[in-house]
Amino acid sequence: xxxxxxxxxxxxxxxxxxxxxxxxxxxxxxxxxxxxxxxxxxxxxxxxxxxxxxxxxxxxxxxxxxxxxxxxxxxxxxxxxxxxxxxxxxxxxxxxxxxxxxxxxxxxxxxxxxxxxxxxxxxxxxxxxxxxxxxxxxxxxxxxxxxxxxxxxxxxxxxxxxxxxxxxxxxxxxxxxxxxxxxxxxxxxxxxxxxxxxxxxxxxxxxxxxxxxxxxxxxxxxx
Amino acid sequence: xxxxxxxxxxxxxxxxxxxxxxxxxxxxxxxxxxxxxxxxxxxxxxxxxxxxxxxxxxxxxxxxxxxxxxxxxxxxxxxxxxxxxxxxxxxxxxxxxxxxxxxxxxxxxxxxxxxxxxxxxxxxxxxxxxxxxxxxxxxxxxxxxxxxxxxxxxxxxxxxxxxxxxxxxxxxxxxxxxxxxxxxxxxxxxxxxxxxxxxxxxxxxxxxxxxxxxxxxxxxxxxxxxxxxxxxxxxxxxxxxxxxxxxxxxxxxxxxxxxxxxxxxxxxxxxxxxxxxxxxxxxxxxxxxxxxxxxxxxxxxxxxxxxxxxxx
Numbered sequence: 001x002x003x004x005x006x007x008x009x010x011x012x013x014x015x016x017x018x019x020x021x022x023x024x025x026x027x028x029x030x031x032x033x034x035x036x037x038x039x040x041x042x043x044x045x046x047x048x049x050x051x052x053x054x055x056x057x058x059x060x061x062x063x064x065x066x067x068x069x070x071x072x073x074x075x076x077x078x079x080x081x082x083x084x085x086x087x088x089x090x091x092x093x094x095x096x097x098x099x100x101x102x103x104x105x106x107x108x109x110x111x112x113x114x115x116x117x118x119x120x121x122x123x124x125x126x127x128x129x130x131x132x133x134x135x136x137x138x139x140x141x142x143x144x145x146x147x148x149x150x151x152x153x154x155x156x157x158x159x160x161x162x163x164x165x166x167x168x169x170x171x172x173x174x175x176x177x178x179x180x181x182x183x184x185x186x187x188x189x190x191x192x193x194x195x196x197x198x199x200x201x202x203x204x205x206x207x208x209x210x211x212x213x214x215x216x217x218x219x220x221x222x223x
Numbered sequence: 224x225x226x227x228x229x230x231x232x233x234x235x236x237x238x239x240x241x242x243x244x245x246x247x248x249x250x251x252x253x254x255x256x257x258x259x260x261x262x263x264x265x266x267x268x269x270x271x272x273x274x275x276x277x278x279x280x281x282x283x284x285x286x287x288x289x290x291x292x293x294x295x296x297x298x299x300x301x302x303x304x305x306x307x308x309x310x311x312x313x314x315x316x317x318x319x320x321x322x323x324x325x326x327x328x329x330x331x332x333x334x335x336x337x338x339x340x341x342x343x344x345x346x347x348x349x350x351x352x353x354x355x356x357x358x359x360x361x362x363x364x365x366x367x368x369x370x371x372x373x374x375x376x377x378x379x380x381x382x383x384x385x386x387x388x389x390x391x392x393x394x395x396x397x398x399x400x401x402x403x404x405x406x407x408x409x410x411x412x413x414x415x416x417x418x419x420x421x422x423x424x425x426x427x428x429x430x431x432x433x434x435x436x437x438x439x440x441x442x443x444x445x446x447x448x449x450x451x452x453x454x455x456x457x458x459x460x461x462x463x464x465x466x467x468x469x470x471x472x473x474x475x476x477x478x479x480x481x482x483x484x485x486x487x488x489x490x491x492x493x494x495x496x497x498x499x500x501x502x503x504x505x506x507x508x509x510x511x512x513x514x515x516x517x518x519x520x521x522x523x524x525x526x527x528x529x530x531x532x533x534x535x
Contacts, residue, residue, distance in 0.1 A: 003407045006400075007443055014490055021389055022291040024396045025284070028403040035407035040277060042403065047280025049402030051271040055227065055351060056395045056494065057264070058234045060384060062326060062354075065361045067379025071303040072369055073312025074319040080312065081320075109334065111350045112327045115499040121323050124503055144505055145514065151499035152487075152514040158495075159483040160522075163476065170448060174475040177452050181460055183471045193476035193533065200525045205518045 006031030062116050069121060078122050079129035090130040090146065091213030094153045095206050097123055101157025102198060106164035113158075115151060124150040131216050142216060149212055153205065160201035163194035225344040228272075230355045235268030241381045244374070248298050256294025257385065260286060264392065283399070290389035297385040301378065315369065322365045329357030387501040394494035397445050410449065413440055414457030421458065427531060429462040434527035437478050438485035445491025447482030454478065469534035477533070481526040487519035488512060 006027040013023030025046075032042030066074075082088050104112055113119075127150045132138050138146075162168050166187045174190055238261045245251065246258035263286050271279060289295065312319070333353025337344040344352045362376060384391060404410065417436045422428045436458060440450035459478060463469040486492045490509065500511045507513065 001412060003404075003409050003412055006404060006407070006409065007413075010400075010443070010491070019291050019293075019389070020393055020490075020493075021287045021396055024393075024400050025287045025291075028400050031403055031407045031409065037406070043280030043284065044276035045280075045403055045406055046283055046399050047274075047278065048276040049399035050283050050395060051267070051274075051276070051279045052402075053395050053398040054231060054234075054268060054271060055348075056398060057392060058230055058268075058351065058355070060391060061230075061234050061237050062358050063383045064237070064376035064380035065322070065326065065358055065365065067381075067383050068362070068365050068369070068371060068376040069319050069323055071308065071311075071371070071375060071379050072315055072319055073308040073310075074323055076305075076309050076312035077316050077319050109331055109350070111354055112330045112334075115495075115502055117326055117354075119499060120502050122320075144507070144510060147503045148500070148505060148507075148510040148514040151503060151511045152518070154499075155487060155495050155511070155515065156518055159486065160480065163480060163483075170451075170479050171476075173448055173451060174479060177455055178471055178475055181464075183464075185472050185475075189472035190476040193473050194480060196529055196533070197477060197480045197522070197526055200529075201518070201522055204521050204525070208517055 002034040003031055005034050059114065059116050066116065066121050074121050075125040078125040079132075082126045082129040083133050088126075088130050088133075089213055090127055090134060090216060091210050093127055093130050094123075094149060094209045094212075097150075098153050098157045098202065098205060098209070101154060102161035102202060105158050105161030106198070108162075108165040108168065110158060110162050110165075110168070113154065115154060119151055119154050123154065134213075135216050138216070145212070146216070149209070153209070156201055156205045160194075160198045164191050164198060166191050224342060225352050227345060227348040227351060230348075230351055231268045231271070233355055233359075235265045235270075237265075237377075237380075238262070238268060239265035240377050241265075241384055244377060244381050245385070248301075250300055251296055251298040251385070253294055253296030256289050256292075257296065260289045260295055260389070261384070263289075283396070286389075286392065287396075295385075295389050297388065298382070301382045303379075318368060322361050325361040325364060326354065326357040329360055330354045333357070383502075386504060387498065390493065390497055390501045393497060397491055397493055401444055401446055401449050404444065405449070410440075410453035411456075413443075414453040417454070418457040418461075421462070426467050426535065429458060429467065430531045430534075431527055433458045433463055433474070433478060434481040434523065434530060437482040438488075438523050441482040441485030442489035442491065445486070445489055445493070447479055447486055450482050450485070451475075451479055454482075463530075463534065467535060469530075473534035474530060477526050477530045481523055481530075484519045484523040484526065487515040 009027040009030055028046050124147045127146050131146045171187050171190045178185055242258045242261035245254055248254050263282055267282055330353045334350045337349035338346045421432045436454045437450055441447045459474050463474050464471050490497055496512050500508050
């Protein structure tokens with residue numbers, strides 16, 4: 001029971017808005033001590049895990065390219081491209097990206113798109129431009145909402161596409177865990193059972209993107 | 224053969240250059256903190272495998288100390304003026320788009336190429352290696368045509384990284400916390416608690432507990448992978464599969480997706496939820512989560528219903 005203190009520290013720390021890095025470290029130390037580890041063992045365990053998960057942070061090497069392109073006006077160009085397309089509404093644009101992201105993830109191409117690679121330089125400015133074309137008096141809060149939905153659409157597309165791919169980590173994990181209980185299951189079965197949820201995710205998020213699109217227009221009529 | 228180690232070296236050099244440029248940025252009042260922080264990240268990338276677990280741990284403590292003491296800042300200037308960006312956009316237009324698309328296209332082609340042609344690169348890490356190659360190719364093509372000041376890509380990249388700040392290493396920190404939780408057996412305790420909270424004799428009650436448990440525990444851990452073995456041991460295996468005879472493939476596959484609904488709603492999944500908010504310079508750090516809750520909750524209900532419908 002005592003090891004749950006780490007979870008309590010995380011929740012309290014996030015709610016009280018302490019620096020999350022401090023909260024994480026405090027949680028790790030408290031959890032380790034509660035489990036009877038000594039302090040050097042906890043530090044070593046954390047250090048080992050940090051070293052093993054460095055691949056999470058290599059995405060930042062794309063920033064010099066994004067920085068170069070943005071300095072030469074990539075975001076402006078992405079915006080003007082959308083502004084010139086008559087049929088490119090906010091709803092259609094993000095729904096199209098959702099479908100593309102789900103399809104690519106289902107083919108195992110999860111790292112091809114992402115927040116640093118595609119959302120910040122392309123999808124978010126395009127979505128903003130589409131919203132602006134529909135509603136020239138877009139407020140700052142609305143702009144913020146459009147950007148947040150761009151990132152959200154990337155996440156939904158990734159999460160509910162990737163499990164259709166046979167060799168993704170989560171499927172290998174499921175296979176491994178179930179084998180531990182004596183059930184040998186082909187990865188294809190997990191993949192197939194991810195499809196109904198993938199369709200539901202597309203319908204639900206697509207519906208919400210339509211409502212976002214309408215909301216941005218309604219504000220135009222009100223103004 | 225190209226391996227992930229080469230990508231780590233590249234990332235290390237990039238962080239080292241960010242640190243060095245940051246050190247000389249007098250417009251940033253906290254330039255020493257920034258330089259130390261990214262310098263330590265460079266050391267982790269390049270030397271991590273030689274430092275040993277304990278010294279890697281000390282390196283993390285130093286990172287946390289710098290960020291916790293509020294010693295990371297950003298320079299107010301450095302952004303290219305919007306008017307200049309607009310003139311350049313009119314001039315270079317589609318070329319910029321082309322270069323931006325080089326990264327995903329090379330990642331795509333490389334992923335297949337490295338799997339089909341053995342010996343070029345580690346096939347297990349094909350996408351990450353291809354991503355790094357895509358970055359280098361895009362940078363070379365962009366520099367050749369645009370002919371910017373030589374340091375411009377690094378300076379602008381550093382400016383973007385500084386706007387994300389310490390949140391850039393949050394995902395790695397949370398993944399490491401998960402490892403400590405695993406050593407301490409946090410999962411077994413939570414699984415035991417949820418296991419005792421289920422009403423007896425109700426199939427739907429058990430399905431509900433499993434689906435909600437996956438989502439909630441994923442929110443706490445920030446990761447459905449950590450929640451899955453725990454919830455399967457506590458509820459999925461003894462009740463859904465053994466007692467009620469549910470199809471294990473359905474219980475596992477859709478249970479995992481119920482966990483993913485939790486991922487959409489938690490700040491603990493920092494790389495998906497907090498980092499993009501910083502990267503898009505949103506005022507509300509939880510703006511992305513806010514946009515996702517309306518999708519995550521109905522989808523969670525659908526997943527719970529699907530388990531009940533398809534597994535029995």
